[in-house]
Amino acid sequence: MTLYCILVIGLSLNSYGQTVSIQSRSEVCLNDVITFEPVITGTASGYNWAFGDNSSSTQRVTSHTYSTAGTVTVTLTVNFGGTTQSATKTITVHDLPTADFTLDGSNYCFLTQDICLTDKSTMGSTTSGYAKRTVLWGDGSVNSSLSPGSNPSVCYGSYPSIVNNPYTIIVEVVNDKGCEDKWQQNINVLKDYEVSYSHKTEKATCDYQEVCFTNDSTSQLSDIASFEWDYGDGTTNTTNWSGECHQYTTSGTFRATLTVKLKNGCEATYSRVFPINIFQFQTSVVPPLDSIKCFPEPFRFSNALINGANYQWILYTLDSNFVATAGSGLVQNVIPPYPGDFLVRLSLTVGACVQVSEFHQIRSEGVSSEVVVLNAKQCLSMDTVYTIGKTIKHPDAILKYSWDFDDSDASNCTGWRSNCNLDTNPNSRHLYSDTGCYTIFLEVEDIVSGCKSASEGVYTSVAIDYSSFKWSQKKLCTGFKKEYGIRLEYDICDGGVSVCADSLMDSKLFKPVSGDIRYPQVADPDGWVTLGIAMTVGSDKVYRSHDLSDFYIDSSRICNDTQWYHHRFRFSPEPKASFQLMSGGECLPVTDTLRYTAGEGETLSFIKYSWDNAHPISTDTIKNDTLPDLTHTYTEQGKHDIYALLQNVSGCYSTYRNSQLLGYFNVINAPVNLCVDKDFTPRDSILYFDDPRMYWRDPNRPENMSWDFGDGGGFTATGPLPTHSYGAKGRYEIRLASEDGRGCKDTTTHLIDVGSINAAIKSAGQDYLCDQIVQFFDSSYFDIGASTDFITDYYWDFGDFTTTSILQNPFHYYSTNGNFTLTLAVKTDGGCIDTARIPVYLKGPEPYFDITSDTMGCVPFTATFKSTSNNTRTFIWRMGDQTQTSIYASKDTVFSFTYNTPGEYFIYLEGSDSFVNEAAGNTYQCSALFPDTNRRDYPYRKIIVLPVPEVSF
Numbered sequence: 001m002t003l004y005c006i007l008v009i010g011l012s013l014n015s016y017g018q019t020v021s022i023q024s025r026s027e028v029c030l031n032d033v034i035t036f037e038p039v040i041t042g043t044a045s046g047y048n049w050a051f052g053d054n055s056s057s058t059q060r061v062t063s064h065t066y067s068t069a070g071t072v073t074v075t076l077t078v079n080f081g082g083t084t085q086s087a088t089k090t091i092t093v094h095d096l097p098t099a100d101f102t103l104d105g106s107n108y109c110f111l112t113q114d115i116c117l118t119d120k121s122t123m124g125s126t127t128s129g130y131a132k133r134t135v136l137w138g139d140g141s142v143n144s145s146l147s148p149g150s151n152p153s154v155c156y157g158s159y160p161s162i163v164n165n166p167y168t169i170i171v172e173v174v175n176d177k178g179c180e181d182k183w184q185q186n187i188n189v190l191k192d193y194e195v196s197y198s199h200k201t202e203k204a205t206c207d208y209q210e211v212c213f214t215n216d217s218t219s220q221l222s223d224i225a226s227f228e229w230d231y232g233d234g235t236t237n238t239t240n241w242s243g244e245c246h247q248y249t250t251s252g253t254f255r256a257t258l259t260v261k262l263k264n265g266c267e268a269t270y271s272r273v274f275p276i277n278i279f280q281f282q283t284s285v286v287p288p289l290d291s292i293k294c295f296p297e298p299f300r301f302s303n304a305l306i307n308g309a310n311y312q313w314i315l316y317t318l319d320s321n322f323v324a325t326a327g328s329g330l331v332q333n334v335i336p337p338y339p340g341d342f343l344v345r346l347s348l349t350v351g352a353c354v355q356v357s358e359f360h361q362i363r364s365e366g367v368s369s370e371v372v373v374l375n376a377k378q379c380l381s382m383d384t385v386y387t388i389g390k391t392i393k394h395p396d397a398i399l400k401y402s403w404d405f406d407d408s409d410a411s412n413c414t415g416w417r418s419n420c421n422l423d424t425n426p427n428s429r430h431l432y433s434d435t436g437c438y439t440i441f442l443e444v445e446d447i448v449s450g451c452k453s454a455s456e457g458v459y460t461s462v463a464i465d466y467s468s469f470k471w472s473q474k475k476l477c478t479g480f481k482k483e484y485g486i487r488l489e490y491d492i493c494d495g496g497v498s499v500c501a502d503s504l505m506d507s508k509l510f511k512p513v514s515g516d517i518r519y520p521q522v523a524d525p526d527g528w529v530t531l532g533i534a535m536t537v538g539s540d541k542v543y544r545s546h547d548l549s550d551f552y553i554d555s556s557r558i559c560n561d562t563q564w565y566h567h568r569f570r571f572s573p574e575p576k577a578s579f580q581l582m583s584g585g586e587c588l589p590v591t592d593t594l595r596y597t598a599g600e601g602e603t604l605s606f607i608k609y610s611w612d613n614a615h616p617i618s619t620d621t622i623k624n625d626t627l628p629d630l631t632h633t634y635t636e637q638g639k640h641d642i643y644a645l646l647q648n649v650s651g652c653y654s655t656y657r658n659s660q661l662l663g664y665f666n667v668i669n670a671p672v673n674l675c676v677d678k679d680f681t682p683r684d685s686i687l688y689f690d691d692p693r694m695y696w697r698d699p700n701r702p703e704n705m706s707w708d709f710g711d712g713g714g715f716t717a718t719g720p721l722p723t724h725s726y727g728a729k730g731r732y733e734i735r736l737a738s739e740d741g742r743g744c745k746d747t748t749t750h751l752i753d754v755g756s757i758n759a760a761i762k763s764a765g766q767d768y769l770c771d772q773i774v775q776f777f778d779s780s781y782f783d784i785g786a787s788t789d790f791i792t793d794y795y796w797d798f799g800d801f802t803t804t805s806i807l808q809n810p811f812h813y814y815s816t817n818g819n820f821t822l823t824l825a826v827k828t829d830g831g832c833i834d835t836a837r838i839p840v841y842l843k844g845p846e847p848y849f850d851i852t853s854d855t856m857g858c859v860p861f862t863a864t865f866k867s868t869s870n871n872t873r874t875f876i877w878r879m880g881d882q883t884q885t886s887i888y889a890s891k892d893t894v895f896s897f898t899y900n901t902p903g904e905y906f907i908y909l910e911g912s913d914s915f916v917n918e919a920a921g922n923t924y925q926c927s928a929l930f931p932d933t934n935r936r937d938y939p940y941r942k943i944i945v946l947p948v949p950e951v952s953f
Contacts, residue, residue, distance in 0.1 A: 018042035029179035032925035046079035069095035095124030099183035109266035110192035116155040129176025138167030140810020195270035204351035213243040279350035283357035294451030298333030339394040366451025367393040373457040379538035379559030397446035437493035462537040477652035485518035500532035572650035587744035596627040637663020668750040673789035673830030676755030729755040759836035770844020770926030793827040815934040817844030844926040846870040847911030872911035880905040902947040
């Protein structure tokens with residue numbers, strides 16, 4: 001509460017050197033205490049105060065509370081031993097605001113909480129200015145506004161749990177005169193329910209698309225009052241909790257919603273939007289402009305674009321028998337497999353929906369031809385070549401044949417009888433007079449439609465003596481590398497060619513070859529190779545007519561020849577990449593030596609080498625064919641791949657590869673944060689680099705390990721998986737010393753922060769006065785600045801048995817004054833917990849009383865009460881009877897009160913006083929109630945009055 005403190009000196013009267021004035025505030029809020037003090041010169045023998053509301057006092061310094069708003073005149077009369085002097089002062093008593101709020105449209109369900117207050121407060125009869133509104137939500141959160149009149153609605157939706165129910169909402173309103181009022185109400189945040197479902201959309205048919213819904217929610221059916229599936233198309237389901245399959249019969253975008261209502265009134269919904277495509281489409285085939293064409297010309301069909309559709313064009317005979325699938329394009333060139341009349345139909349598939357078009361007839365006229373050549377391969381032109389014109393024609397076609405034998409030595413006449421170059425018979429024959437490769441052409445024409453078909457065959461007659469061969473060389477090195485070897489090319493158009501690659505190796509070994517020939521080795525010590533080429537042409541099957549069964553076998557019709565190329569190429573061997581890897585030991589550091597061991601007879605050029613994949617490749621020129629030792633010192637454990645490439649003066653090269661395994665993989669798997677006195681088990685990850693088996697965990701193996709946990713014990717734990725805990729906070733270094741089966745040793749380390757959180761509450765640095773909303777601040781810290789741990793949870797207990805808070809810096813309102821213990825507990829991600837406690841003192845009235853008589857009796861019953869309060873100047877006893885009796889007192893007292901009606905009566909004592917806020921420099925009026933009904937454990941005071949039993953005889 002903020003009051004305007006104005007020091008006004010009242011009227012002074014001077015009589016014989018005696019003056020009187022009144023010192024006090026000139027404004028006060030209704031029901032607040034105002035203190036009056038005389039300022040006089042002279043010696044007074046008595047004081048008489050008239051407060052302007054028919055009440056008075058004879059104390060020198062007095063306090064008063066006004067119960068009616070308005071302006072009053074306070075009069076002070078001072079007796080100076082027979083004479084009196086008086087002074088007056090005008091006091092303005094301001095009306096109190098009335099805090100009035102409603103919880104309008106609020107949702108108390110946990111997941112969808114939206115607690116909204118509507119402000120209907122009034123500021124009192126003496127002012128209309130609304131200065132401040134403070135809302136304490138009951139979980140430590142606060143909302144404060146200095147212009148509340150412009151925003152009558154305030155909402156909150158971040159209550160952390162339902163465990164701390166009930167939450168007490170307290171709202172303080174202050175008018176522009178500094179007068180205040182409070183409103184409070186308890187709410188419960190209700191258990192809520194999170195709804196979800198999954199769905200699977202099936203392929204659409206031509207009439208519907210089915211979607212199968214599965215309820216993924218986990219709530220117990222016993223918590224649920226009702227549920228509803230709304231599929232978004234006007235249909236609902238309230239009977240199948242687990243879900244069902246639903247058929248959508250129209251296309252569009254639908255929102256399916258599952259709504260669940262719990263028995264506590266909470267309602268949860270879950271919605272998903274998905275498209276439905278019912279493919280109610282029709283084919284719209286555009287046939288070719290010309291439905292009659294020569295075979296094999298294509299017929300161009302098309303259809304309108306339908307999204308997601310699969311197209312299939314199908315050929316049928318005229319009696320609707322399937323012929324072939326012609327394609328799957330939106331625009332498709334349909335080519336019949338042979339000349340004829342066909343039907344074409346389009347089949348469209350979208351999802352599970354299939355639509356087919358009507359038939360469209362096409363006519364592929366003409367003929368399809370093929371040339372068959374008998375006696376096609378000859379080593380000499382000795383036999384007649386028989387040609388057969390194989391055709392497939394349209395049933396209405398009449399064919400005309402035209403042969404061209406590509407023989408420039410024959411007369412350009414027509415007719416096979418004269419061995420002409422041309423002929424018009426369906427089957428023909430020809431005798432070639434010279435060797436060569438000839439292409440025989442056949443054109444077949446349908447004289448009805450004018451459609452033509454052309455085809456060709458090949459006749460070969462090879463003269464081996466006139467064949468030519470071309471050699472080219474690559475790197476003349478023995479080996480299989482792709483840049484090694486030679487290449488052979490020849491001009492024989494048809495016939496078999498085999499090569500003997502090295503006659504000295506095996507003069508009878510000929511292999512068919514074309515292209516590259518590689519030599520893994522050669523037989524000649526000097527590297528020379530003699531090549532042989534064997535050729536075979538002709539065929540031993542001799543036909544005597546166009547009849548495919550009319551032939552005889554004559555092996556003399558096959559011609560063979562062999563050509564030799566003596567010392568045609570000279571090959572060099574690859575240098576021998578022979579090295580000896582000499583290791584300087586098994587345990588680091590290790591110096592390895594790579595020594596060349598081939599040496600003699602080598603004409604070396606240079607060497608490239610690397611000691612590890614991570615190292616760059618070095619290149620050294622070799623002088624006088626002498627390669628010195630190569631050395632390297634390894635200081636890091638691991639698998640090291642050694643590589644060397646050795647090349648001679650001929651460009652031939654070979655490589656050397658080896659691996660050096662040094663040390664072993666040694667890592668500690670342990671947490672980086674740990675709580676004090678909490679057991680943990682570090683795990684080793686010791687492995688040989690080439691073996692995944694964990695030998696260190698086998699007690700029968702020579703490997704061993706020991707652990708030093710860094711807390712002064714040294715290497716006390718041995719073997720895998722030890723258990724340890726730390727009794728004090730700090731940063732510790734875990735050391736794992738290990739030894740492998742070869743006697744190599746290694747030590748690895750791991751840092752761990754232990755119990756490094758300290759809960760702390762920041763000092764407010766000011767007095768806590770009664771009737772204040774107080775904010776507390778966390779100032780927890782870690783012992784080790786570089787700790788990777790962090791605080792995850794806060795828990796505040798304010799010590800007044802009200803709602804706790806899990807916020808970091810919560811607000812709280814103490815409705816009772818006195819001493820409290822404020823507790824902050826923090827928990828870290830590493831599981832460490834620490835607690836801090838500080839005393840909190842709320843300076844203000846602390847009314848207290850006991851019932852010193854019996855608390856139960858017959859009517860009329862007189863009870864005795866005794867108050868023993870602190871910091872309380874004004875007392876108001878509320879007796880709880882039917883007439884709402886209130887008894888005023890100015891000090892602690894003992895008194896009796898008689899109840900004349902049977903019943904149960906709750907008695908309260910309200911105490912008030914004014915306190916100086918030293919930080920603000922003003923006087924603060926506070927009141928408190930005992931017992932405090934805001935506390936969950938409040939000690940009620942109750943009188944039970946029993947009726948007098950009736951006596952009947």
